[in-house]
Amino acid sequence: MSLVDTTYKQIEKAIKYIDENFKSHPSIDEIAKYSGMSKYHFIRVFKEYVGLTPKQFLHSITLNYAKEHIKESKSILDSSLDIGLSSTSRLHELFVNLIGVTPKEWKEKGRDVKITYGFGKTPFGNALIGFTSKGVCYLGFYDNNKEDVFQRFNELWENANLVFNQKLAYEYLENIFIKNRKYPLFVKGTNLQINVWKALINIPNGEITTYSDIANILDKPKSVRAIANAIGKNHIGYLIPCHRVISKSGAISGYRWGIERKESLLAFEALKKDKEDE
Known part of the structure; x- marks a missing residue:
């Protein structure tokens, strides 16, 4: 042999x-x-x-x-114990509090929703963050296109009451990227998009999956293209980890905030996961 x-x-x-x-x-x-x-x-x-x-x-x-x-x-505790985990904490990402807009808020494009926003630096480049009393509603990365990322944010929440607060934005970004604080997520999307984003939160830190895997999880094996489109509509980067989804061939593609940033996120998470497991 x-x-x-x-x-x-x-x-x-x-x-x-x-x-x-x-x-x-x-x-x-x-x-x-x-x-x-x-x-x-x-x-x-x-x-x-x-x-x-x-x-x-x-x-x-x-x-x-x-x-x-x-x-x-x-119960989730039964699952945790049967899988051999000491507590439910390792499965907490399966149940992150993700809230969709009400039909009224959707129809009126966020009218009367107060959104505080600002810009700041993260380990993965500059970012715009927006948040409401219900949770983080936008997190988008940018390089030199600050106006472009704001335009996408503004179009998503077209009729919302936008309030600029740089100090609070810095605090949120530091809490998320440095202190690893968990925030509820407040999203605006179709039922399919929201279900896809919930599936993305299933993907543990440091792991990857494929578009077809997400389609299978949602019992929609023939809707891979629609699933991919829904993933591409994600407007809360990093916290809804669309960067953890790759093509079936293994190619790292299809990231609205840049392929290089996607590669950096995956490399960072894989390294962090390996260190945690040593």
């Missing part, structure tokens, strides 16, 4: 082991040892063959199980 065939058999053995033991959260050392490889050699060749790091693959398996099990569970 050639070296290539031997390596493939080892990776195949590792995947089977992860599939059968993910609920006990095996360490990379355990999986590597079971596969007959050193830890660092295993991490390298696993990524080459599978396209994901062992950590990413393990987390993906756990999430997929959670999605299925939670449909039948009586």
Whole structure:
């Protein structure tokens, strides 16, 4: 048997082991040892063959199980304990408070909705943020096109009462990007768009998925194009993580705030996730 065939058999053995033991959260050392490889050699060749790091693959398996099990569970706590988590905190992103506008607010394009907004810097470039008493309603990145991002924001909330407050905008951006504070999200979209955005919040930090996967999650396997369009309409960048969706081929494309920024977000999250899991 050639070296290539031997390596493939080892990776195949590792995947089977992860599939059968993910609920006990095996360490990379355990999986590597079971596969007959050193830890660092295993991490390298696993990524080459599978396209994901062992950590990413393990987390993906756990999430997929959670999605299925939670449909039948009586409570989120039951799901957390059965998956082997110590609390519900690791699943909290599945249930971020995302609120849609009322039919009246939709029809009147946000009339009488007070939105405070401002500009500021983030680790991923400049951003415009808008927020209401119900939650963050806009977060868009920009480079030198400050007027363009404001125009998109203004068109979305055409009849809202916009109030500029630079100090509060700085505070919100610092809380989100530096202090990792969670805010409710206040969105304006069709029923399909809102359901898609809720599905995006399902994607854990440091993980990726595909447009077709999102379509399957929503039981709309033939509506991949419509799903992709809905993802492209997301107006709350980063917090609704549309950057975690890639094409089935693995290509990183289709990000309204720039492909390079999408790559930076994914690289940052993957590195952060790896450090958390070490």
